[in-house]
Amino acid sequence: MSAGPVRSRRTIAVIGATGMVGSRVIDEAAARGHRVLALSRRAASADRADLDVTPVAVDARDPQAVREALTGAASTGAADAVVLALRTVPVDEEFLVGATRTVLDVAAELGIRVLVVGGAGALRSPGDRDLLVAHNPAYVPVEVRSVAAAGIAQLRTCRAHAHDDWSYLSPPALLQPGERTGRYRRGTDTLLTTADGGSWISAEDLAVAVLDDLETPGREHHITVAHHDESAQA
Ligand SMILES: NC(=O)c1ccc[n+]([C@@H]2O[C@H](COP(=O)([O-])OP(=O)(O)OC[C@H]3O[C@@H](n4cnc5c(N)ncnc54)[C@H](OP(=O)(O)O)[C@@H]3O)[C@@H](O)[C@H]2O)c1
Numbered sequence: 001m002s003a004g005p006v007r008s009r010r011t012i013a014v015i016g017a018t019g020m021v022g023s024r025v026i027d028e029a030a031a032r033g034h035r036v037l038a039l040s041r042r043a044a045s046a047d048r049a050d051l052d053v054t055p056v057a058v059d060a061r062d063p064q065a066v067r068e069a070l071t072g073a074a075s076t077g078a079a080d081a082v083v084l085a086l087r088t089v090p091v092d093e094e095f096l097v098g099a100t101r102t103v104l105d106v107a108a109e110l111g112i113r114v115l116v117v118g119g120a121g122a123l124r125s126p127g128d129r130d131l132l133v134a135h136n137p138a139y140v141p142v143e144v145r146s147v148a149a150a151g152i153a154q155l156r157t158c159r160a161h162a163h164d165d166w167s168y169l170s171p172p173a174l175l176q177p178g179e180r181t182g183r184y185r186r187g188t189d190t191l192l193t194t195a196d197g198g199s200w201i202s203a204e205d206l207a208v209a210v211l212d213d214l215e216t217p218g219r220e221h222h223i224t225v226a227h228h229d230e231s232a233q234a
Contacts, residue, residue: 016085121148178202192226
């Protein structure tokens with residue numbers, strides 16, 4: 001899978017624009033010719049001025065501000081799709097759930113797709129479908145269980161919402177900046193691993209998967225991706 005010619009030019013809002021994931025989603029979206037609304041508290045950097053990227057300073061704790069940004073009240077034009085890539089340190093489950101609900105509410109009004117970049121913890125463990133990764137010490141040490149739990153709560157929020165046009169993308173166990181190969185493996189609700197048990201993807205290739213899902217939505221709500229590896233197993 002790779003960035004082909006853009007099928008139709010859209011306005012894609014990215015919430016968490018300055019983050020590891022959000023910034024790469026913006027690069028991928030702009031490279032494919034989409035317009036981007038780059039939402040975060042700190043406005044995304046001005047060096048994106050050559051691309052069709054509009055930084056919008058928004059605090060996702062403010063539902064009205066999120067609503068105005070997505071509906072184009074600031075004369076940016078309404079979003080055609082929204083990517084939610086929020087993270088706080090320390091984790092704040094209530095904030096994450098509230099922001100997710102707000103985005104789904106506005107998306108329902110606008111009739112647009114939402115893609116949530118969530119956590120690996122919401123996936124099932126390879127080899128044990130009844131054990132969530134969040135509860136599997138092989139992947140999630142006790143110290144970060146609250147982060148994994150917040151991701152699960154975010155997925156639950158999506159499932160409970162009346163708006164049906166969403167996907168929740170769980171990264172593999174390891175997600176970090178790296179190379180854009182344009183290739184990846186795609187799965188649904190189970191962590192993808194390689195033969196040696198590795199589970200990773202670059203943030204650049206995750207961004208490719210985000211844009212592919214927005215341009216050509218699949219049927220599954222909960223999806224995951226991992227580095228493309230010939231020796232891979234599910
Ligand atoms: N293996 C895994 O499961 C894995 C690994 C890494 C990341 N992730 C997930 O990927 C997603 C994105 O993570 P990341 O690593 O890209 O996070 P990050 O680099 O820490 O970026 C977080 C983004 O959220 C924004 N943000 C935080 N509070 C905000 C607020 N109140 N209003 C508006 N924007 C706010 C930040 O911008 P400002 O501070 O400028 O507002 C920043 O753009 C998260 O869901 C994270 O859990 C999963």
